[in-house]
Amino acid sequence: MNNYRKYFLKKGIWYILTLVIALSLNFYLPRMIKGNPVDSILSKYKSVGNTDTRKKLYETFTKEFGLDKPLPMQFLIYLKNLTKGDLGTSIMMYPKKVNAVLASALPWTVGLQLPAILCGWLLGNVLGAFAAYKRGVYDKIIFPISLFVTSFPFFIFSIILLYVLGIHFELFPIGGGYDYNLIPALNFEFFKSVIRYHTFPFLSIAIVMIGGQGIGMREMALYELNSDYVKYSKFLGIREWKIIQYVFKNAMLPQITGLGLSLGTMVSGALITELVFNYPGVGTTMFAAIRNLDYPLISGCTLIITLAVLLSNFIIEILYGIIDPRIKSAQLEDS
Amino acid sequence: MRSSLYILLKSPKFMIGVCLLFVFFAFIVIYPMINTNDPLEMVNMRFQPPSSKNILGTDGFGRDVLLEMAHGTRTSLTVGVISGLIATTVGLIIGIFSGYRGGIVDEILSSLTNVFIVIPSFIILILVSVSIQAKSVFIIAIIIGLTSWPWTARAVRAQTVSLRNRDHVNLARISGFNTVKIIVFEILPYIMSYVVMAFIIQLASGILSEASVSMLGLGPSNTISLGIMLNWALLQEAPLFNAWWTLIPPALTVALITFSFYLINLGMDEIFNPKIRS
Numbered sequence: 124m125n126n127y128r129k130y131f132l133k134k135g136i137w138y139i140l141t142l143v144i145a146l147s148l149n150f151y152l153p154r155m156i157k158g159n160p161v162d163s164i165l166s167k168y169k170s171v172g173n174t175d176t177r178k179k180l181y182e183t184f185t186k187e188f189g190l191d192k193p194l195p196m197q198f199l200i201y202l203k204n205l206t207k208g209d210l211g212t213s214i215m216m217y218p219k220k221v222n223a224v225l226a227s228a229l230p231w232t233v234g235l236q237l238p239a240i241l242c243g244w245l246l247g248n249v250l251g252a253f254a255a256y257k258r259g260v261y262d263k264i265i266f267p268i269s270l271f272v273t274s275f276p277f278f279i280f281s282i283i284l285l286y287v288l289g290i291h292f293e294l295f296p297i298g299g300g301y302d303y304n305l306i307p308a309l310n311f312e313f314f315k316s317v318i319r320y321h322t323f324p325f326l327s328i329a330i331v332m333i334g335g336q337g338i339g340m341r342e343m344a345l346y347e348l349n350s351d352y353v354k355y356s357k358f359l360g361i362r363e364w365k366i367i368q369y370v371f372k373n374a375m376l377p378q379i380t381g382l383g384l385s386l387g388t389m390v391s392g393a394l395i396t397e398l399v400f401n402y403p404g405v406g407t408t409m410f411a412a413i414r415n416l417d418y419p420l421i422s423g424c425t426l427i428i429t430l431a432v433l434l435s436n437f438i439i440e441i442l443y444g445i446i447d448p449r450i451k452s453a454q455l456e457d458s
Numbered sequence: 459m460r461s462s463l464y465i466l467l468k469s470p471k472f473m474i475g476v477c478l479l480f481v482f483f484a485f486i487v488i489y490p491m492i493n494t495n496d497p498l499e500m501v502n503m504r505f506q507p508p509s510s511k512n513i514l515g516t517d518g519f520g521r522d523v524l525l526e527m528a529h530g531t532r533t534s535l536t537v538g539v540i541s542g543l544i545a546t547t548v549g550l551i552i553g554i555f556s557g558y559r560g561g562i563v564d565e566i567l568s569s570l571t572n573v574f575i576v577i578p579s580f581i582i583l584i585l586v587s588v589s590i591q592a593k594s595v596f597i598i599a600i601i602i603g604l605t606s607w608p609w610t611a612r613a614v615r616a617q618t619v620s621l622r623n624r625d626h627v628n629l630a631r632i633s634g635f636n637t638v639k640i641i642v643f644e645i646l647p648y649i650m651s652y653v654v655m656a657f658i659i660q661l662a663s664g665i666l667s668e669a670s671v672s673m674l675g676l677g678p679s680n681t682i683s684l685g686i687m688l689n690w691a692l693l694q695e696a697p698l699f700n701a702w703w704t705l706i707p708p709a710l711t712v713a714l715i716t717f718s719f720y721l722i723n724l725g726m727d728e729i730f731n732p733k734i735r736s
Contacts, residue, residue: 124629137572138576140569140573141572141573141576141577144573144577145577148577148582148585152582152585152586152588152589153585153588153589154589155589168475208610270717270720270721270724271717274662274713274716274717275713275716275717275721276666276670276712276713276716277667278669278670278673278688278709279669279709279710279712279713280690280713282705282706282709283706283710285697285705286697286702286705286706345698384575384576386576387576387577387578387579387580387581388579388580390578390669391578391580391581391670395670395674396672397484397691398673398692409584409674410674410675413584413588413674413675413676414675421584421588422585425581425584425585428578428581429577429578429581432576432577432578433576433577436576
C-alpha cells in the first residue's frame with residue numbers, strides 16, 4: 124500500500140508541475156501580443172467622441188482587465204481568480220463572463236467527445252485484436268481500410284460525411300446542436316433533436332478513432348502472438364481461448380497509455396470537427412473568439428481544454444499504475 | 459544499404475505512397491505553368507460549379523479553385539517539410555543529448571519532454587499563433603516545428619539509452635573518441651532509419667497542423683494553403699450554396715497527402731523493423 128501511495132504522490136507532484144507550466148504558457152503567450160485588448164473594446168464604442176469620456180472608459184476597462192499592474196502581478200491575480208473559478212470577462216460578449224460562455228459550451232463538447240472517443244477506442248481495439256488473431260481475409264480487409272480512414276484527420280472526414288450523407292442524402296442535420304425552433308429543455312422532443320444533430324459529428328470522430336486504435340492494437344497483438352509465452356502455452360496445450368485472453372490483456376496495456384498520450388491530439392482534432400458542423404461547443408466558441416480577438420475567451424477555451432487533457436491523463440496514469448504491476452515496480456525502482 | 463533500397467522499391471505500400479505523392483508533385487509543378495494567372499484573382503462569379511472554364515469551379519470570391527489548389531498544396535507541403543525538419547532536428551538533439559549524457563541533464567530534458575507531451579501541442583500552437591499577428595508561411599512552419607518535437611525526442615532518447623553501453627560504443631570511448639565523434643559515428647547510424655521515418659510522420663502531421671490552425675483562421679496571411687481554402691469555404695457558408703467543390707477537393711488532398719506519407723512510413727517500417735516483416 125505504501126508503494127502505491129509513493130507512486131500516486133510522485134505522479135501527483137509531476138502533474139502539478141505540468142499544470143503550472145501550462146498555466147503560465149496560457150497566461151503569458153497571449154499577452155505577448157502588441158496592442159491592448161482595451162483598444163479593441165473601445166473600437167466598438169466609436170460613437171463616444173468626447174476625449175474625456177473616452178479616457179475615462181479606457182481607464183475603467185484597463186482597471187477591469189487588471190492591465191494597470193505589472194505582468195507577474197497580473198499572473199498572480201490570474202491564478203487567484205482561477206482558484207475562485209473566475210476566468211475574466213469576455214470582450215466579444217462584454218459584459219458576459221468567460222465562465223458563463225464556457226459553461227454553456229462545455230456540456231456540448233463533453234457530450235460529443237467523451238462517447239465518441241470511448242466508443243472508437245473500444246471498437247478499434249476489438250477489431251484490431253480480431254484482425255491480428257484471424258489474419259487472412261479479415262486482416263486484408265480491416266487493416267487497409269483502417270489505415271486509410273485513420274489518415275483522414277477528423278475534420279476532413281467530417282467534411283466528407285457532411286456532403287455525402289448530409290447534403291446529398293439529407294440523412295441527418297448538418298449544422299448546429301439542436302433544432303432552432305426548440306428551446307433547450309429537459310423534454311423528449313428536445314432530446315431527440317439533440318441526438319439527431321449529434322450523429323454526424325459523433326460518427327466522424329468515432330470512425331477515425333476506430334481506424335487508428337485498430338491499427339495500434341493489431342500491431343501490439345501481432346507482437347504478443349509471436350512471443351515466446353504464446354508459443355510455450357500452445358505447446359503446453361492450454362486452451363486457445365485462454366491464450367487469447369492473455370494476449371489481449373498484454374496488448375491492451377500499451378493501448379491504455381496510448382489513449383492518454385494521444386488524447387490531446389484527439390481533443391484538438393475533434394474541436395475542429397465542431398467547427399465544420401457548427402456544433403455549439405468549445406471549438407466553435409474558440410473559432411468565434413479568435414475572429415473577434417477576444418483574448419480572455421480564447422485563453423479560457425485553451426485553458427479548459429488543457430485542464431481536461433491533463434486531468435484525463437492523470438486519471439489514466441493512476442489507473443494504469445493499479446492495473447499493470449510492472450509499471451509500478453519499474454517506477455519505484457527508478458526512484 | 460543497396461539491398462534494403464531494393465526491398466523498399468518492391469514494397470507495394472512504399473511504392474503506392476511514392477506514386478501518389480508524385481502525382482501531387484507533378485500537379486503543383488506543372489499546373490501553375492499552364493495556368494499562369496494569379497490564384498487570388500477573381501475570374502468568374504462566386505460559387506460557380508465546375509465547368510470547362512473553371513475545372514473545379516470557383517470559390518466564394520470567384521477565384522479558380524483548381525489554381526488555388528495548386529498553390530495551396532505547394533504551401534501546405536512547404537510548411538510540412540520545414541516544420542518536419544525543425545521538429546526532427548530539435549527532437550533528435552534533445553533526445554540524443556539526454557540519452558547519451560544521462561544523469562541530471564537527462565532528468566531535466568526528459569521532464570521537459572514529458573511535460574510538453576502531456577500539454578496538447580495544438581493548444582500551444584493556437585496560443586502562439588494568436589499572439590503573432592502577421593504570419594508568413596515560414597513563421598507558421600517554425601511554430602509548428604517547435605511545438606511538435608517531444609515525441610521524436612522521447613523515442614530517440616529511449617534508443618540512445620539502449621545503445622549507450624553497447625560494446626562498440628564503449629570501445630570507441632576507451633579509444634579516446636570525443637563525444638561528438640561517438641555520437642556521429644557510433645550512435646547516429648543505428649537510429650538513422652528511425653529518424654527518417656520520424657521525419658516523414660512529422661511532415662505529415664505538420665501538414666495537418668497547418669490545416670487545423672488555418673481552419674481556425676490563424677493561418678499564414680496573404681497566401682493560400684489547403685487549410686485557408688477550407689477556412690474560407692466554412693466562413694462563406696459553402697454548404698448552404700451546395701458548393702462541394704470548394705470543400706471536398708482541398709479536404710481530400712490533405713487526407714491523400716497524409717495517407718501517402720503514412721504508407722511510405724509503413725513500407726519503410728517493414729524494411730527496417732525485421733520483427734514485422736512478413
